[in-house]
Amino acid sequence: MITVPRWLLLALGALFSIYHVVLGVYSLNIPRSPLPTIVALVLYSVATAASLWPAKRMRMPDWLAAFDLAVSIVMPLLVTSQLDPDAPNGYATWYVAAVGTLMTIAAARRQLVAAWTGVIVLAVQTVIWAGPIALGTLGVIGSMVWVAIAHMLTTALTTAARETRRYAQAEREAAAWQAAQDAHLFEGRMRLAQTNRIAAPMLRRIADVGGTLTEAQRRECRMLEAAIRDEIRGRMLLTDAVRTEVQRARERGITVTLLDEGGIDDLDEPSRDRVLSRLAEAVARSNADRIIARTAAEGSPVAVTVVGLREPLDGAAPAQNTDDLEVEFWMEIPRSEVSRA
Template identity: 75%
Template sequence: MISVPRWLLLLLGALFSTYHVLLGLTALDVPAGPWPSVVALVLYAVATVISLWPSQRVRMPDWMAAINLAVAITMPLAVTGQLDPAADNGYATWYVAATGTLMTITAARRQLVAAWLGVACLAAQTVIWAGFPALGTLGVVGSIVWVAIAHMLTVALAAAAREARRYAQAEREAAAWQAAQDAHLFEGRMRLAQTNRIAAPMLRRIADLDGVLTDAQRRECRMLEAAIRDEIRGRMLLNDAVRAEVKRARERGVIVTLLDEGGIDDLDEATRDRVLTRLAESISGSQADRIIARAASARSSVAVPEGASAETADPEDAEVELWLEILRD
């Protein structure tokens, strides 16, 4: 999106405002008395300076908008009180363009209500003082047009900024989604390689023996099948220490089930290593016939129910002899 430097906008506003002040100074001899015009010039200069003073906030504070509105109402009353509405006052009507400029600055700084009230008061005062034709001859219509343009630009720029933020958020979400997909793909390939590393030697041996296996080889196949099941269902509950202890437990005849339901996916590497080390120690020290390690919900601990007779077919019907929770934190 093309953007205009803020300093350039401030400079343009300052130049326009200075021009109106110079016009007012050159026309001080036109009013019946110069001092009301001098007061109006001072008020306008002060209001312009505080409105254009660089700040972090784009939106003008409410108190500043109220000051600008008060100045926009005061200037026409002060100046026209010393002018003849039927005469050609020339540059003595500088206050019209000055009010328009001040209200344009107010609108550009997102105080649209104050800006429209200011030009509305200017138009009403002009009609009361010099009639409807003066709206065109004095330039009041031009001031209203400038405020309208500032209003439209302010709304358009605000909408563009919202769209830019929305697209940036969508881009970040798309990048995060792509990163997650890449991570899942990498994890799948890694686990496929792990499964192939575990199963390939035994599969080749089965092929070489034409499927005729000894009892020891069949037990080894069942162990490998359980290890592959762990890689699929256990996911984040596995590291080298846990794999080793699970294998030893199964060699002792223990039924070991690992169920990872995403409970520790959000842990950092150090915390996860601590949890899995504790899990490996729990499996190593268990004397139960059945061990179930489960990481359930996103905020749960790692639960290790131990016990139940190996003869019980349904894990839900097993009697838990020991319940161990490994805290995440």
């Protein structure tokens, strides 16, 4: 795409504006009194300089648009007050093109209401002063065409910029989605390799004996199944120390459940190691029948919640759900040492 430097556009606008000033100065001998024309030239020069002055924002400030509009209304009144509408005024009607240029600049800087108001007022003033035919002979229609072109270009560029931002946002979202999918794929492959490493030896032994297992082997299979479940559901809760203590707890007959719901993904490695060391200690000390370790929600001062549950001691049948169990201990491991204090 071909782009035009901004300084070049500003320079072209300044040259057009200076050209109108030169015409106004050159034709100062035509008005009955040059003083109103000089005032109009000064106002036009100030308004144009302020409008073309480099700014960070493309949109013209409202106060500047109001000033430009006021200049575009006052300038024709000042100049035509000293001109004869029936005489050939020549370059003395420079104000028509000047108003068109000033309003075109306003339209290019996204002040469309002010721009159209300026040229419409110019057209009305011209009709009142010199009649409808003067709209063509003095160039008022041409000034309105300039504003219309600037309006269309500004609208097209605004739409293009909005679509560009939309496409950029869609591209970022697509890249984020692709990264998430790649991460899920990588994690799935890693979990599959970990599962294969844990289960493959036992599966080969089962195949060797034709599926006939002793009670000890069945118990070992259940332990392996629980370990594989930990790798899938425990994720960031697992370290070598946690794996070892969970294995020992299961050998003592304790049912251990590890649930990682993403609450500690944002912890740095030292903080995570500290949290999981305390989790391993809690599992090692517990004599509960069931232990459930779950990560807390993101933003919570707690990193991991650990609860130990015990079966009723009154000789009743084993509880079917956790609501019927007694709480042996409840532990909340904070995210940081400050929270712990």
